Amino acid sequence: xxxxxxxxxxxxxxxxxxxxxxxxxxxxxxxxxxxxxxxxxxxxxxxxxxxxxxxxxxxxxxxxxxxxxxxxxxxxxxxxxxxxxxxxxxxxxxxxxxxxxxxx
Amino acid sequence: xxxxxxxxxxxxxxxxxxxxxxxxxxxxxxxxxxxxxxxxxxxxxxxxxxxxxxxxxxxxxxxxxxxxxxxxxxxxxxxxxxxxxxxxxxxxxxxxxxxxxxxxxxxxxxxxxxxxxxxxxxxxxxxxxxxxxxxxxxxxxxxxxxxxxxxxxxxxxxxxxxxxxxxxxxxxxxxxxxxxxxxxxxxxxxxxxxxxxxxxxxxxxxxxxxxxxxxxxxxxxx
Numbered sequence: 120x121x122x123x124x125x126x127x128x129x130x131x132x133x134x135x136x137x138x139x140x141x142x143x144x145x146x147x148x149x150x151x152x153x154x155x156x157x158x159x160x161x162x163x164x165x166x167x168x169x170x171x172x173x174x175x176x177x178x179x180x181x182x183x184x185x186x187x188x189x190x191x192x193x194x195x196x197x198x199x200x201x202x203x204x205x206x207x208x209x210x211x212x213x214x215x216x217x218x219x220x221x222x223x
Numbered sequence: 224x225x226x227x228x229x230x231x232x233x234x235x236x237x238x239x240x241x242x243x244x245x246x247x248x249x250x251x252x253x254x255x256x257x258x259x260x261x262x263x264x265x266x267x268x269x270x271x272x273x274x275x276x277x278x279x280x281x282x283x284x285x286x287x288x289x290x291x292x293x294x295x296x297x298x299x300x301x302x303x304x305x306x307x308x309x310x311x312x313x314x315x316x317x318x319x320x321x322x323x324x325x326x327x328x329x330x331x332x333x334x335x336x337x338x339x340x341x342x343x344x345x346x347x348x349x350x351x352x353x354x355x356x357x358x359x360x361x362x363x364x365x366x367x368x369x370x371x372x373x374x375x376x377x378x379x380x381x382x383x384x385x386x387x388x389x390x391x392x393x394x395x396x397x398x399x400x401x402x403x404x405x406x407x408x409x410x411x412x413x414x415x416x417x418x419x420x421x422x423x424x425x426x427x428x429x430x431x432x433x434x435x436x437x438x439x440x441x442x443x444x445x
Contacts, residue, residue: 147260148273158257159276163283166253176252189263190256 125167129156131209133164134202137174137194141202144179144191165192173198231267238274242281247288254281291433292381298374301430305371308388308427312395313364316357318342319349338411347406356399363391367427374434382434389427396423 132154137145151161168174172195179191194202228236239261243254257277264270292298314333321329322342334342366388373381403410411418 146263147256148263151273157276158260158273159279159283162253162257162277162280166250166280166284186262187259189259190252 125164126205129154129160130164130168131205132156133161133168134173134194134198135206137192138199138202138206141194141199144177144193146189146191150192168198173201229267231271235261235267235270235274238271239277242274242277245278245281246284249288250284253284257281290379291436292374292377297433298377301433302371302374304422304426304430305367305374305385305388308392308423309364309367309371311364311423312360312367312388312392315349315352316360316364318345319352319357322346322349345408345410348403348408348410351402351406352399353402356395356402359391359395359398363388363395366391379434382431385427385431385434389424389431392423392427 133150133156136150136153147158147161147165150156150165151158154161156164165174169176169192175193175195175198177191178188180188239258243251243258246254257280261270261273261277264273292301314336318330318333321333330342334340334345337345366384370381370384370388373384
């Protein structure tokens with residue numbers, strides 16, 4: 120059985136970024152720019168998500184002939200489900216925090 | 224016209240190549256991914272930051288995939304320890320068997336390995352210890368022996384016989400106490416922490432942990 124994904128803020132950021140365009144293939148540098156995560160944080164998360172079967176990987180040839188092929192990523196079906204659950208969970212947490220602050 | 228790479232870009236390239244060497248073999252395509260992605264980072268400083276992060280990722284991945292017993296000195300120490308435990312657990316039975324078979328030469332040699340250098344003081348104990356307790360001692364020794372061979376053969380399930388050996392050692396040590404107390408023989412006059420706790424229990428348990436934790440990981444250079 121695959122382990123559940125790490126629920127760290129950084130993992131949530133990556134999952135949310137991938138979920139935004141779940142049908143599209145994304146690249147490491149683009150994800151890094153979108154999430155503001157350095158490669159040292161991003162790649163361990165991508166490696167773990169791929170190991171857990173939440174991320175699909177593929178090599179895409181470059182549009183510019185002189186450049187090497189790019190490793191591309193997108194969420195698998197279970198990755199989409201997990202990402203949605205985490206995003207909803209985060210929204211619920213934020214909402215309850217706001218409510219408790221307002222009632223104080 | 225091709226533009227020459229700046230020193231910053233060259234440094235970034237070197238760092239990513241270094242990361243590719245560090246990353247475990249099973250994640251080789253990720254190293255390639257990091258390396259190729261660098262070509263798409265236009266700014267040199269940004270490329271250097273990217274490459275530095277890749278080095279961190281590669282080291283983190285290597286640590287996660289590290290199997291302690293793949294380090295030759297650690298594995299050698301583990302093999303010696305398991306063999307020593309096998310020897311220690313079978314020693315009392317071997318000595319008792321020699322005594323029962325009247326093999327006095329063997330008794331003398333084994334006596335030199337005991338505190339006090341004389342086997343004769345153990346005679347009351349050898350007569351008091353029941354056969355089933357020797358059975359347990361031999362079972363523990365056999366577990367350690369199997370573990371020794373499995374460690375030599377790099378079998379990742381070596382933690383199983385090791386753990387069984389430690390459990391049997393603890394059970395035997397508890398069960399033999401009344402017999403030792405009944406005959407009044409002081410087996411080890413001044414037991415040290417090393418001989419009483421570290422060597423028979425703590426070190427084998429650490430070895431069990433090292434073997435078990437590594438058995439769940441993929442090999443670094445697969």
